[in-house]
Amino acid sequence: MxxxxxQHLIGQVIxxxxxxxxxxxxGSSAVFLAQNRSNSEKVAVKVFLPRTTMDRQAQKNFYRRFxxxxxxxxxxxxxxxxxxxxxxxxxxxPYIVMxxxxxxxxTEYITRYGPLSLxxxxxxxxxxxxxxxYAHENGRVHCDVKPANILLDxxxxxxxxxxxxxxxxQPNGQSTDPSMKSPETLMGTPDYISPExxxxxxxxxxSDVYSLAVTLFFLLAGRPPFQADTSIAMxxxxxxxxxxxxxxxxxxxxxxxxxxxxKALAKWPEDRYQTAGKFSAAxxxxxxxxxxxxxxxxxxxxxxxxxxxxAQDKPTWKGSSKLLPIALPFFLLIAVIIGSVLSINTxxxxxxxxxxxxxxxxxxxxxxxxxxxxxxxxxxxxIYFFQKGQYHIKNKSxxxxxxxxxxxxxxxxxxFRLTVTVSEVHGSLDSADYYGIIFRSSTxxxxxxxxxxxxxxxxxxxxxxxxxxxxxxxxxxxxDNGTLTPPSSNISRTNVITVVAKDNLFEFYVDHKLVGKPVxxxxxNAFLSGEIGxxxxxxxxxxxxxxxxxxxx
Numbered sequence: 001m002x003x004x005x006x007q008h009l010i011g012q013v014i015x016x017x018x019x020x021x022x023x024x025x026x027g028s029s030a031v032f033l034a035q036n037r038s039n040s041e042k043v044a045v046k047v048f049l050p051r052t053t054m055d056r057q058a059q060k061n062f063y064r065r066f067x068x069x070x071x072x073x074x075x076x077x078x079x080x081x082x083x084x085x086x087x088x089x090x091x092x093x094p095y096i097v098m099x100x101x102x103x104x105x106x107t108e109y110i111t112r113y114g115p116l117s118l119x120x121x122x123x124x125x126x127x128x129x130x131x132x133x134y135a136h137e138n139g140r141v142h143c144d145v146k147p148a149n150i151l152l153d154x155x156x157x158x159x160x161x162x163x164x165x166x167x168x169x170q171p172n173g174q175s176t177d178p179s180m181k182s183p184e185t186l187m188g189t190p191d192y193i194s195p196e197x198x199x200x201x202x203x204x205x206x207s208d209v210y211s212l213a214v215t216l217f218f219l220l221a222g223r224p225p226f227q228a229d230t231s232i233a234m235x236x237x238x239x240x241x242x243x244x245x246x247x248x249x250x251x252x253x254x255x256x257x258x259x260x261x262x263k264a265l266a267k268w269p270e271d272r273y274q275t276a277g278k279f280s281a282a283x284x285x286x287x288x289x290x291x292x293x294x295x296x297x298x299x300x301x302x303x304x305x306x307x308x309x310x311a312q313d314k315p316t317w318k319g320s321s322k323l324l325p326i327a328l329p330f331f332l333l334i335a336v337i338i339g340s341v342l343s344i345n346t347x348x349x350x351x352x353x354x355x356x357x358x359x360x361x362x363x364x365x366x367x368x369x370x371x372x373x374x375x376x377x378x379x380x381x382x383i384y385f386f387q388k389g390q391y392h393i394k395n396k397s398x399x400x401x402x403x404x405x406x407x408x409x410x411x412x413x414x415x416f417r418l419t420v421t422v423s424e425v426h427g428s429l430d431s432a433d434y435y436g437i438i439f440r441s442s443t444x445x446x447x448x449x450x451x452x453x454x455x456x457x458x459x460x461x462x463x464x465x466x467x468x469x470x471x472x473x474x475x476x477x478x479x480d481n482g483t484l485t486p487p488s489s490n491i492s493r494t495n496v497i498t499v500v501a502k503d504n505l506f507e508f509y510v511d512h513k514l515v516g517k518p519v520x521x522x523x524x525n526a527f528l529s530g531e532i533g534x535x536x537x538x539x540x541x542x543x544x545x546x547x548x549x550x551x552x553x
Contacts, residue, residue, distance in 0.1 A: 008475065009047065013037070014090045017045055017097060024398035024539075025049070025432070033100060043085060046096045063094055070096050072140060072163040080131035082151060082161040101159065103152025106219065108398075110147065115222040118252060118287045122280075124150070124158050125216055129280035131160045132212065136205035136275070143203065145211035146192040147218055189428075190234035191224045195267050198235035206269040209276050213264030216283070221249050225265070229425065230493065239267070254293045256286040378404050390544035391534070392425065393435075398539040403438060405445055405533035413439065413550065414529035415502045420548040423494040424455060427541040434462065435543040437499050438533035449501075449527060450535055451508050455493050459484030461515055463508065465523065480519045484510055502553060503528065 009032065012019050017034035023044065024031050034045045048063065070087035077083075085097040103109070106124070110116070116124070128150060135142060142163060149162040190198075194210035197203060217225045225243035228234040243265050247253040260282045266272045273279035377391055378384045384404050385392050395402040405411075418437060427433035436452030446468035453461045463480040498509035504526040508515040532550065536543045 012090075014045055014047070014095055015086060015088060015097060017043060019045060034097075042100045044098045044100045046098065047090070048094045067094065068163070073161075076135060076138060076140070076163075078131050078134045080127045080157070080159050081135070082159040098161070101151035101153055103154060103156075106147035106150040106152065106158070106215075109152060110219060110222055115250070116219045118220075118257070118290060121216060121219045122284050122287050123156070124219065125212070125283055126280050127158050128160055128212060128215075129276035132205065132208050132276040135160075136208070141203050141205055142208050142211075143197065144189055144192075145208050145215060146189050147215055148189075150215070190228075190231040190238075191226070193235055193238055194269075195239045196269060198239055204269070205276070206272050206274060209264055209272050209274075209279055210266075210269075212276055212279065213261060213272075216264075217243065217246065217261065220246055220253075231428075252290060254286065254290045256289055256293070257283070260286045376407050378407070387544070390423070390546045391548075392542060392544050393534060393536040394426075394542040395536045395539055401450075401535050401537050403445065403533050403535045405438070405441065405531050411531050412529055413501075413532055413552070415553040416500075417551045417553060418499045418501075418532065418549070419496065420498075420534075421494065421496050421546045422453075423544045423546070425542040425544050427455075427543075428538065432538040433541040434460075434535075434537040435541065436535060437497060438531075438535050439499060439501060440527035440530035441533055442527075442530055445531065445533070447527065448530060448533070449506075451497070451499055451506075452535060452537070453484060453495065453497065453510060455495075459510075461508070461510070463506065463519055465521065465525075465527075467525065477523065479506075479521060480516050482516050484515060496547075500553075 007022065009019050009030070010022065014034070016037050018037060019032040019034045021033040022030060023033050029046055029048050032045045032047065034043050035041065036043065067087075070084050073082065074084040074087075082098055082101070085099070087094070087096045089095070128145070132142065132145070140163070142160065144162060145160070149160060150158050151161055152158055192211045192214045194203075194207040197207050214224055226234060226237040226241060228237055243262075245253075245258065246261060247258055260279070263282075264272055264279045273282065377386075379386070383394055383396055383402065391404075393402050393404055416439075418439065420437065422435060424433070424435065432454075433456070434452040434454045436450060438448050438450050441448035448466055450464045450466060451461070452464070453459065461480075461482060461484055462478060465477040465479055467475045467477075496509075496511050498512070500507040500509075504521045506519045506521070508519075534543075534545055
């Protein structure tokens with residue numbers, strides 16, 4: 001089952017548009033299908049929805065990004081760049097009105113239909129390359145080229161969207177906007193980031209060429225070239241590691257095609273194609289020649305490494321005086337990451353070891369030990385599954401919270417202590433990939449409490465009351481929220497969560513430390529008993545749960 005955020009805005013009028021359907025949401029925004037009140041035109045409206053955990057400065061930063069996206073895109077006029085109809089503010093929430101692209105994103109298309117043919121990939125590459133060359137000629141680097149930011153219409157044409165972290169170039173390659181030097185902005189999306197962007201180096205259009213090459217790899221292989229458990233590890237792979245060979249993944253990759261992709265993925269900007277158009281033209285030529293290429297029986301395609309076609313020395317970035325202050329935090333974080341990974345690997349099953357918050361003594365009797373009985377938890381291939389004794393939830397939906405409920409014979413819990421170990425296997429590490437514990441759920445799983453954490457931004461938590469049965473369907477009320485650790489600390493991606501529920505009084509612990517203060521639900525609509533469940537937010541976030549115990553109090 002899944003639960004949708006943002007429902008409270010459906011039916012609202014923003015500008016000249018009525019919000020009809022929630023199309024998707026991300027770290028701090030939601031996109032709605034809307035209709036113009038004066039005609040039947042359908043549009044997409046992107047609304048900034050700050051989380052209650054954001055402080056005032058964080059909200060200002062995201063507000064500035066919204067304005068940057070609107071201003072940057074509205075100044076660009078190109079058939080393959082998503083245009084901006086209007087933008088403004090509604091009840092303190094900034095919004096952008098854009099054309100509605102019914103075909104969805106290229107990410108969704110590949111997920112649904114699989115990798116593209118060479119000719120399909122060439123068709124889309126030519127369009128996005130044209131858009132990027134136009135943006136670069138007008139002094140803008142997109143900085144976040146990826147399949148999720150490429151939208152399809154009904155006729156197979158694509159447009160590039162989301163100029164929220166656009167980099168404004170000066171002749172010396174420096175940014176005209178000081179805020180663009182923030183780590184969040186420089187990171188973009190780790191799966192598609194260029195080496196120089198990962199290291200905070202000056203950017204120009206060749207950074208987008210690299211990200212476009214990673215995008216092309218995804219379109220042809222159905223996955224990006226690198227896969228890692230953390231954003232930092234992913235960024236370092238783009239800086240240092242050699243991409244795998246597409247020729248080992250599909251049989252129609254000729255040496256010429258491999259050469260083109262390898263050149264576009266060169267670690268040094270000067271070794272790549274200097275414009276997106278040149279990259280596209282080279283790929284088109286290689287695809288045209290592929291029909292006439294015949295692999296001999298003696299030819300070992302796996303030996304046709306792009307490294308043999310293009311020298312790809314691992315960059316040392318010795319010429320950059322900024323390397324040490326930028327790269328050093330990466331390597332310091334690696335030590336933390338290694339510790340987290342080692343702790344994850346030691347969890348092979350739901351063990352018999354008891355875990356309780358240090359400040360809350362264990363009960364004298366354990367009524368329920370929740371183990372890895374597959375009959376007690378939903379199993380859906382690729383979404384809900386057991387692996388190495390851990391129960392995994394991978395959220396596939398851009399719209400909803402993925403939820404799974406414990407399905408034992410006696411699954412109604414009133415007063416209890418629940419302890420579980422959670423490990424974030426994959427996620428964007430932004431302010432949207434929350435995960436945690438659902439409890440006191442109604443039998444139709446449409447009303448419940450949710451305590452969840454996110455490991456980004458020093459670690460954050462929320463305690464929410466969701467009532468999907470109220471007159472205003474889908475009401476979320478925040479009972480408590482805050483930061484788990486001081487901003488200078490870094491919370492691990494493996495944590496122990498404990499929930500203690502006594503009537504309408506609740507306590508929460510993360511890694512045996514009390515989170516905030518005990519919370520009392522004075523709403524008059526407190527849930528006093530119900531089912532137990534697990535929840536994971538944001539598309540492609542995957543979390544493993546283990547060591548789950550429930551003690552009745």
